Amino acid sequence: MNDESNILDFFLGSNTPEGFVSLFDEITGLYKDYVSYVIKGGPGTGKSTLMKKCAAEASLLEPYLERIHCSSDPNSLDAVILPGAKVTIADGTPPHVIEPQFPGAYESVVNFCDCWDEEDLQKNREAVFSLSEKVSACHRQCVGLLKAAHSLLQDNFLLAMACTDGVKATKAADNILERECKRRRGLLSKEHKRFLSAITPKGLLCCTDTVNRLCDRIYVLKDSYGASGTLFMEELRTQLLQRGFEIYTCICPLNPHDKIEHIFVPELRLGFVTANPFLPLEKALAPYRVIHFTRFTDMEALKKKKQRMRFNQRMAAELLDESVRSLQKAKSIHDALEQVYGHAMDYKKINDKAQAVLCAIRQKYPAEV
Known part of the structure; x- marks a missing residue:
């Protein structure tokens, strides 16, 4: 191997x-x-x-x-x-x-x-057109399902955010950075944006081996609804870039423009990872420290919304499963399209x-x- x-x-x-x-x-x-x-x-x-x-x-x-x-x-x-x-x-x-x-x-x-061989492909153009459109239709279906799942999860996010102490979450991030990485002068920061996870025909897939290869010390924030995690990660990103570090910022495939899921600092072999019910990464990694979202949350206020939030999460999980099935169908059709092209190569x-x-x-x- x-x-x-x-x-x-x-x-x-x-x-x-x-x-x-x-x-x-x-x-x-x-x-x-x-x-x-x-x-x-x-x-x-x-x-x-x-x-x-x-x-x-x-x-x-x-x-x-x-x-x-x-x-x-x-x-x-x-x-x-x-x-x-x-x-x-x-x-x-x-x-x-x-x-x-x-x-x-x-x-x-x-x-x-x-x-x-273009002549061969032109003889099979109807198959190329038909298979390509079927693949596109599967992807459109996937997007619709993800949009519905995101709507439900966004409702949970807003409900949780109303119960979250943002100052406490950002202060916790600052305290960790004070221990782990000192301020540096005269060094330019650099950011690489990536997805560590993606919705795929194999399900919601995460490249956990990358975390272990980049990091010796891994902080895992267990956050069921994404509220405290969003504030925590945004503060980490801002401070690390201000301090002149090169970082990998990994964004969330269900909320790609507004939510950071993970941050890695290769120079320090340091990582910050968000875990949730869909990606329970604390089980796949060996965390240096686990931080639970309840530390920043008014749990009494959140309990009053539990029934609605559980319904949202259960329905979102079903929609995500269905989106994966649509991608599996798309891959099967795409494999047939590859055979058409392979025959002509x-x-x-x-x-x-x-x-x-x-x-x-x-x-x-x-x-x-």
């Missing part, structure tokens, strides 16, 4: 109540000193296979690297980030389209589109292009390594 202790697994896109939310501008906007390989091609044409080969080779040379998984098929990769070589490789096709802004100077397009041509990319990346590393 390969040693993957230096591999960090994340998502840069997720199905959300707002549709597919992409963080791929983390690659296109923040890595201008890198070389960015953008792969263009149809479904099942070898994009993920190339990235897996790059990650496997680079894992022997990199102090750490990132594998970015596809939320519609977690076994597939959407991108790989190689800091040692200063290289990113990404699938540049929908739903996370990447169009080169500085072609040749920054992005290098790897075109698999000239490796297929010249895989020798693709392998030659893949080898050229691998060779170019190898040359980015020092010869003595």
Whole structure:
């Protein structure tokens, strides 16, 4: 078995109540000193296979690297980030389209589109159209279900927030930071935004191995409704960036614009993780310390709302389960679409292009390594 202790697994896109939310501008906007390989091609044409080969080779040379998984098929990769070589490789096709802004100077397009038999694909165009539309319909259904689940959970959030002592929650975050990381002068902060979890055909999936690979000390905030956790994490993020640290900020796939779920500080090997009934991460990790949301909550006031909140949570869980089933159906149909494209591919041509990319990346590393 390969040693993957230096591999960090994340998502840069997720199905959300707002549709597919992409963080791929983390690659296109923040890595201008890198070389960015953008792969263009149809479904099942070898994009993920190339990235897996790059990650496997680079894992022997990199102090750490990132594998970015596809939320519609977690076994597939959407991108790989190689800091040692200063290289990113990404699938540049929908739903996370990447169009080169500085072609040749920054992005290098790897075109698999000239490796297929267009005549064969045109003969099967009706199947391509039909299967593609069915996949889209499944994703639309998933979004509708997630929107309904989010509405119920947002009601719980607002009810809990009314019972939460925000000052106490933010003060707790400040006290922890005073112990764990001192203020620093003259250092620029840096933030990487990621999804650590995503709604996938395998369920609500979380890359817990990444937490253990990044952190020796893990604070887990058990928060059933997200109110105190939101305030706690926002304060942590603000203070860590003000103090000049490089951090990973992991956002919530059910509330991608307003809620931070986890924060990691690689330099300190320090992590802050939110656990809830849908992701009971305290069971999957070895926490240094567990903080319960009841510490910041008026539990007597919250008890008066328990019946409504339990109903909301139970119905949201059913909706989430149904959204997963819609993604499972989408994947099954997408697999059939991949077979149509696979039948039309010249895989020798693709392998030659893949080898050229691998060779170019190898040359980015020092010869003595």
